[in-house]
Each structure stands twice: as C-alpha cells, then as structure tokens.
Amino acid sequence: MNFQQLRSVREAARRGYNLTEVANALFTSQPGVSRQIRELEEELGIDIFERNGKRLTGLTEPGKEVLHIVERLLLEAENLQRAGETYSGKTTGTLSIAATHTQTRYVLPRAVQHFRTAFPDVRIALQQSAPEHIAEWVLSGKADIGIATEGLSRFEGLVSFPCYEWHHVIVVPDGHPLLAVKSVTLELLAQYPLITYDIGFTGRSHIDQAFTEQQISPDIVLTAMDSDVIQQYVTMNLGVGIVASMAAEHLPANLHPIPANHLFASNVTRVAVRRGAFLREYAIDFIQQLAPKLKLNELAEAVNWRR
Amino acid sequence: MNFQQLRSVREAARRGYNLTEVANALFTSQPGVSRQIRELEEELGIDIFERNGKRLTGLTEPGKEVLHIVERLLLEAENLQRAGETYSGKTTGTLSIAATHTQTRYVLPRAVQHFRTAFPDVRIALQQSAPEHIAEWVLSGKADIGIATEGLSRFEGLVSFPCYEWHHVIVVPDGHPLLAVKSVTLELLAQYPLITYDIGFTGRSHIDQAFTEQQISPDIVLTAMDSDVIQQYVTMNLGVGIVASMAAEHLPANLHPIPANHLFASNVTRVAVRRGAFLREYAIDFIQQLAPKLKLNELAEAVNWRR
DNA sequence: TATCCTTACGGAATTCGTAAGCATG
DNA sequence: CATGCTTACGAATTCCGTAAGGATA
Numbered sequence: 001m002n003f004q005q006l007r008s009v010r011e012a013a014r015r016g017y018n019l020t021e022v023a024n025a026l027f028t029s030q031p032g033v034s035r036q037i038r039e040l041e042e043e044l045g046i047d048i049f050e051r052n053g054k055r056l057t058g059l060t061e062p063g064k065e066v067l068h069i070v071e072r073l074l075l076e077a078e079n080l081q082r083a084g085e086t087y088s089g090k091t092t093g094t095l096s097i098a099a100t101h102t103q104t105r106y107v108l109p110r111a112v113q114h115f116r117t118a119f120p121d122v123r124i125a126l127q128q129s130a131p132e133h134i135a136e137w138v139l140s141g142k143a144d145i146g147i148a149t150e151g152l153s154r155f156e157g158l159v160s161f162p163c164y165e166w167h168h169v170i171v172v173p174d175g176h177p178l179l180a181v182k183s184v185t186l187e188l189l190a191q192y193p194l195i196t197y198d199i200g201f202t203g204r205s206h207i208d209q210a211f212t213e214q215q216i217s218p219d220i221v222l223t224a225m226d227s228d229v230i231q232q233y234v235t236m237n238l239g240v241g242i243v244a245s246m247a248a249e250h251l252p253a254n255l256h257p258i259p260a261n262h263l264f265a266s267n268v269t270r271v272a273v274r275r276g277a278f279l280r281e282y283a284i285d286f287i288q289q290l291a292p293k294l295k296l297n298e299l300a301e302a303v304n305w306r307r
Numbered sequence: 308m309n310f311q312q313l314r315s316v317r318e319a320a321r322r323g324y325n326l327t328e329v330a331n332a333l334f335t336s337q338p339g340v341s342r343q344i345r346e347l348e349e350e351l352g353i354d355i356f357e358r359n360g361k362r363l364t365g366l367t368e369p370g371k372e373v374l375h376i377v378e379r380l381l382l383e384a385e386n387l388q389r390a391g392e393t394y395s396g397k398t399t400g401t402l403s404i405a406a407t408h409t410q411t412r413y414v415l416p417r418a419v420q421h422f423r424t425a426f427p428d429v430r431i432a433l434q435q436s437a438p439e440h441i442a443e444w445v446l447s448g449k450a451d452i453g454i455a456t457e458g459l460s461r462f463e464g465l466v467s468f469p470c471y472e473w474h475h476v477i478v479v480p481d482g483h484p485l486l487a488v489k490s491v492t493l494e495l496l497a498q499y500p501l502i503t504y505d506i507g508f509t510g511r512s513h514i515d516q517a518f519t520e521q522q523i524s525p526d527i528v529l530t531a532m533d534s535d536v537i538q539q540y541v542t543m544n545l546g547v548g549i550v551a552s553m554a555a556e557h558l559p560a561n562l563h564p565i566p567a568n569h570l571f572a573s574n575v576t577r578v579a580v581r582r583g584a585f586l587r588e589y590a591i592d593f594i595q596q597l598a599p600k601l602k603l604n605e606l607a608e609a610v611n612w613r614r
Numbered sequence: 615t616a617t618c619c620t621t622a623c624g625g626a627a628t629t630c631g632t633a634a635g636c637a638t639g
Numbered sequence: 640c641a642t643g644c645t646t647a648c649g650a651a652t653t654c655c656g657t658a659a660g661g662a663t664a
Contacts, residue, residue, distance in 0.1 A: 003308060003309065029657080030618080032657075034619060035474070035655085054619040056619085062391075065390050072383050081351070083373055084369075084373050086369075100370075336630070336631050362643060363644085376651095
C-alpha cells in the first residue's frame with residue numbers, strides 16, 4: 001500500500017472513473033494509474049471499481065467503504081504536510097476560503113487586507129459559492145475555511161463558530177413612501193413588491209419565517225444571490241429591497257436604508273472548518289480575525305477533539 | 308512520504324527512541340530506520356525527534372503533533388487492510404479483546420465459545436487489564452474491543468454500548484450470622500469486616516457510594532482485583548465478600564450468596580470500540596453477542612459517523 | 615473508428631542492507 | 640568499550656514511461 005495508489009483511487013472516483021484523465025491530473029502515465037489501482041485491489045483482495053469490460057464504470061460496494069478510508073488517509077497526509085510547513089516556520093502556502101457572495105463582498109475584504117500584510121507570502125484562494133456547496137468544499141478539503149450564514153451547522157464533519165451578528169435592512173429609492181413612515185411593519189412592507197435573496201441564501205429563511213409567523217404572504221417579485229443585483233433592481237424601481245446590513249452600509253446616493261431589526265430575526269454568520277483538520281498558523285489567524293471572541297484553545301479543542 | 312517512514316516514526320516513539328529495537332520490530336536494518344526517519348523529517352522540514360548528539364531522546368514539540376497525525380494515518384491504513392479482508396470474505400484474522408478480570412472470567416467464556424464455532428479461523432487475543440488501561444488499549448488500536456464496567460464512557464475517542472446489567476452479591480461462608488437475617492441492611496453489613504474489589508474495579512464505586520450516602524464507614528479489610536481472590540479470603544473467614552453477581556453464580560459448596568440488589572446501585576457493563584475504527588465482520592458479530600439489543604445500524608453509525 | 619484500458623518490456627531511479635566510522639554514557 | 644546512530648557504497652529491486660494490443664461505444 002502506498003500513497004500513489006491511494007491518490008489514484010481517489011482521483012479515479014473524482015474524475016468519473018476515467019483513468020486517462022486521472023493520469024493527467026496526477027502528472028503520470030495512464031498505464032501507471034491503471035497499475036496502481038490494480039495493485040491496490042490485489043493487495044486488499046477486493047475489486048474497488050465496477051468494470052464493464054475494460055472500462056471502469058463505478059465503485060463496488062466494498063469500493064465505497066474503501067474510498068471513505070482512502071479519503072481520510074489522504075486528508076491526514078495533507079495534515080501532516082501542513083504540520084510540517086507550520087512548524088518549519090514557512091509563511092508560504094495557500095489559504096483556501098469558501099464563502100457566500102455577501103461575505104466575499106462585504107466582510108472578507110477587511111479580513112483579507114489584514115491577512116495580506118500579516119502573511120504576504122500566503123496565497124489566498126477565494127471560492128464563492130452557495131451555502132450548501134460551501135460545506136461540501138470544506139468537508140472534501142478543497143477549502144480550508146467556510147463562511148456562511150446558513151447551513152453550516154448541520155454537518156457532523158464540520159466544526160463551526162459564530163463570527164458576528166447582523167440584521168436585514170430595507171432599501172428603497174429616493175422619494176419612496178416608506179421613507180415617511182416612522183416604524184415600518186410587516187403588513188406595510190407586504191404592500192410593496194419585494195426584492196431579496198434566493199432561498200437558502202443570506203438569512204432568507206428568517207425573512208420567510210417572519211412573514212409566515214404573521215400569516216402574511218409577501219409579494220417577492222425577484223430574488224438574487226447577491227446584494228448588488230438586488231440594489232440594482234431597487235434602483236430600477238422594481239420593488240423594495242431587503243438586504244443584509246453589511247450591504248447597506250455603503251449605498252449609492254439614490255438609495256436609502258430603513259432599519260428592519262424589529263421585523264426579522266437577527267442572523268449569525270459562522271465560520272467552519274473540517275473536524276480533525278490541521279490548521280496552519282495563518283488559517284488560525286484568519287479565523288480569529290473573523291471571530292475575535294473565539295479563544296484559541298476552544299478552537300484547537302473543537303477541531304482536534306477526535307484524538 | 309511513505310508508510311515505512313510513518314511506521315518507523317511510530318515505532319520509535321513506542322520503543323523508547325531506540326532505533327536498533329525499531330529495526331528489529333520492523334524486520335529491517337537499523338540504518339534503514341535511521342534513514343526513513345531523517346527523510347521524513349527533511350520532507351516535512353522539521354525535527355520530529357530530540358537528539359542528544361546522535362541518540363534520539365524524545366519528541367520535539369512539533370514532533371508530538373506529527374506523531375498524532377502519524378498514528379491516525381497508520382490506524383486508517385489498518386482500517387483499509389481490514390476492509391479488504393472483510394469484503395474478500397477472509398475468515399482469518401485476529402480479534403483482540405481487552406477486558407477486566409471479571410469479564411474475562413465469567414462473561415466472555417460463553418461469547419468466546421460461540422465465536423470459536425462461528426469463526427474457527429480467527430485467533431482471539433484476550434488482554435486482561437485494569438479499566439483505565441482498557442480504554443488506552445482500544446484507543447491505541449492494540450485492542451479492537453474493550454469491555455469493562457467502569458471508565459469507558461469518559462473517552463471522546465471511544466464509542467461504548469451497554470451490554471448487560473448486574474448487581475453485587477454478598478458472599479459468606481457456612482454458618483455465618485448474616486444467613487439468618489431476612490433482609491440485610493447496610494448498617495448490619497458494616498458490622499462485619501468486608502472484602503471486595505479494588506477502587507476503580509467492577510462497580511466498586513457503587514459500593515462506596517451506597518455507604519457514603521448513608522454516612523456509614525465500612526471496615527474494608529481487603530480488596531482485590533478479582534472475584535476468585537475475594538472468595539478465597541471469604542473461605543478463610545477473613546470477612547464478608549461483596550462480588551459481582553456473575554461471580555456468585557457458581558460458588559463452591561461452602562460459600563453462600565445473599566442478594567444485595569437493594570443495597571447497591573446496579574451496574575452496567577459496557578463494550579467499547581475506537582471511534583472511526585473499521586470493524587471486521589467477526590468483530591461486529593462478537594459485539595452483538597455481548598450486546599444483543601444493539602442494532603446493527605446503530606453500531607455502524609456510532610463508529611463511523613466521522614465520515 | 616475513436617476512446618479507453620491492459621499487457622509487455624527495458625531503462626532509470628529508488629531502495630535497502632552491509633560494512634565501516636564516529637559519538638556517547 | 641559497548642551501545643547506538645550516521646555515512647558510504649554497491650547490488651537488487653522496484654518503479655515508471657513508451658509502445659503495442661485489445662475491447663467497447
């Protein structure tokens with residue numbers, strides 16, 4: 001058993017069982033990959049892959065179990081590498097962050113700027129994606145850190161920490177009737193067409209929840225994944241916007257914020273890492289930047305309690 | 308990075324940093340081991356071991372972190388082997404069980420007998436030890452299964468399941484005054500010298516607890532790790548014995564049991580496996596033999612939830 | 615017939631053990 | 640001076656890529 005065999009198996013599963021592609025990905029020859037896989041299968045005494053004639057078509061039942069273990073093995077191997085890099089005082093490396101648009105656009109810039117000065121030699125890979133995919137990315141090791149407001153705490157394989165709390169804010173264009181109202185109510189709000197986030201994004205669930213509780217059906221005419229798009233359509237007078245407070249901090253001159261703390265439940269943005277991951281010094285630093293209240297030993301314990 | 312390097316590091320830490328010994332254990336040459344370790348250190352860019360001149364004396368700070376990861380890696384590798392053996396339908400292998408004396412003596416014989424007929428080609432390694440060590444053995448992978456009444460549930464790295472419930476029983480020799488009493492009380496019992504288990508063994512904590520709650524100080528004249536010794540001394544009229552009900556089932560003719568269900572809290576014997584371990588079919592069978600109420604999917608989930 | 619996997623083979627690189635050298639308690 | 644680690648070197652093994660062969664959509 002060796003690591004090249006394990007890499008071949010993992011890559012084969014990831015790349016749709018096409019060994020030619022696997023060979024390219026691993027910078028080796030196709031017969032080599034073929035051999036690695038067969039040798040591992042022989043050593044374990046089982047078929048890992050289903051074969052249709054000569055072509056691989058999928059995983060066998062035992063193969064699925066094997067793949068799980070192989071993934072864990074390779075993740076631990078990466079942990080080992082990173083441990084080495086950390087303690088050898090290397091400041092180079094890559095910090096891979098998966099975050100939603102809202103985080104990437106309004107929250108991360110400050111953290112990234114600080115990070116750049118603190119660790120100038122570390123490359124940052126920002127992966128913007130939907131909350132449900134962020135968890136996947138972190139679980140698979142493709143991202144070191146995941147940041148989102150929804151859907152991170154459901155995964156056993158992740159440890160997540162609260163970063164900060166925020167509210168939704170109503171955004172209207174110049175001269176909108178709501179600007180004259182002292183305290184906006186949900187009923188009032190529901191009289192206008194609304195523009196807000198897609199389901200599953202940026203606290204959308206709390207918006208729906210608020211309306212449902214008061215048995216009001218809002219007229220949501222348009223949803224988007226990001227606040228810029230929402231603002232764009234509010235400017236075009238298509239409706240009243242509901243965006244995250246972070247997005248409402250720097251509005252263009254023709255748009256105006258109206259507080260909505262009293263209407264929608266507050267949201268907590270969380271940062272997540274894979275349970276058992278070895279975190280580089282700079283990754284820990286970045287997390288602490290995002291969640292300043294988080295104690296270092298809390299973090300270490302939560303991530304490594306598996307020991 | 309390769310597995311031989313990892314094995315060398317682990318073995319070095321286990322064998323007191325004597326590379327000559329490590330070489331023997333791994334059936335290779337001493338310079339080979341030396342090289343493996345140095346190459347891994349070079350690849351990771353750190354010193355794993357403290358050196359005093361040429362000799363290894365211990366782990367460096369980073370080395371401790373590295374060792375943790377290495378241990379996990381090698382355990383996963385063993386999991387992979389076992390997965391192969393399981394699915395390839397091999398009935399050979401070894402089931403390593405760590406248990407207390409009481410379990411080994413009175414509970415395991417039946418399970419082992421059943422196991423021998425079901426899996427005649429699997430060797431059984433019974434490791435008898437103190438409860439606190441059982442957890443260690445299972446955690447380190449030296450034992451597949453641990454069985455004890457105390458001290459298994461405290462470990463995050465273990466998953467444990469209840470096997471069966473039992474009580475303590477009072478044991479007295481022929482003609483003892485307690486035999487004439489209808490229902491023994493703690494006060495009455497405390498008037499005699501007592502012989503029972505060592506602290507930390509076989510439900511001893513529940514015995515102490517019962518006396519403490521009634522503010523009685525029993526006169527425990529002798530403690531032992533196992534029931535045979537206790538019975539021996541009861542026979543010699545040194546005092547009244549308190550043993551596990553399993554041990555009182557087959558008493559010699561000159562000793563007599565007196566129920567004590569009403570005096571001491573009942574005990575639950577538990578079986579534990581390492582979280583994330585891959586369990587061979589026969590190991591699962593053995594566990595089910597011990598804990599018949601345990602559902603298969605419960606077990607699988609608890610052990611592998613890490614995925 | 616184009617794609618994809620296997621087999622065969624030979625050269626290259628790695629690995630490993632022996633023997634000798636050196637440090638330490 | 641005995642134990643224990645390192646260095647040096649050569650042999651053996653393993654590894655890997657190229658080229659050819661065969662199966663399948």
